[in-house]
Amino acid sequence: MPKTPHRAAALGGTADDIEAAFYESLQRGDVEALMACWSDEDEVFCVHPGGPRLVGPVAIRAAFEQMFGNGAIHATPAHVRKVESLASAVHNVLERIEVLTPDGPRHAYVLATNVYHKTAEGWRMVAHHASPGTAREPEDASEVPQTLH
Template identity: 80%
Template sequence: MSTKTRLRAATIGGTADDVEAAFYEALQRGDVDALMDCWADEDEIFCVHPGGPRLVGADAIRSAFENMFGHGGAIHATPARVRKVESLASAVHNVLERVDVLTTEGRKHAFVLATNVYHKTAQGWRMVAHHASPGSAQEPGDAPEAPQTLH
């Protein structure tokens, strides 16, 4: 299914999964317009890139992705190991992203942990938050994670 078809499906009653697939396809193509079509038309949408500041609003998010695409084209991030919490009007997806980058030493990959939040809006399912954190240079194993204390 093409991105245009997925976005159309999302607009007329598709799923958060459809929007997520369109978001990652737009990243891989470096298509900022298609990427921004995945976002809700709300003032308080936000995005956090690994190690970056919180970007609030469509203009700030668009500008950041235009800058990223302008310095290397597409972002080759492939989602995997999606964990979902869903309800009638919202969905939260925790995603392990494999990011492939071309370095002077050849193609390398790293992993990023991302949380994508979707709301069902009048326009269909749309992303309202994308928060990505640095992962590791190696794919995490399938073993259950040990509990961690945050404070």
């Protein structure tokens, strides 16, 4: 697959900056901005809630183009947990998804893991894996006191 140099120059900064740009592009329904967050590597992958594993930028783009055909995705990240090193970062986020229904807006909550690598072009997403959603915000087990019996 040919590389697209214009994407490499589009973003800079940290893994946090790429994550912010990713969620902003979802909220705008902007596939070009969204794909600028991804690495050009053939082995990048994405799993949407209940969906198959999409491998490579072409498959990932096609899935987001189809999703954006129904409008932007109003996903807001919260409760981020991070594991970071010099060249990689793993962020586990709670995505609050707003869904418009005939009865008004409703919310769903999805746990997602975003993986970033520091490449020659800067930080880029290499994986996004989202769980099936729930209607209620899940508790953060790390903040709930644990009792052993």
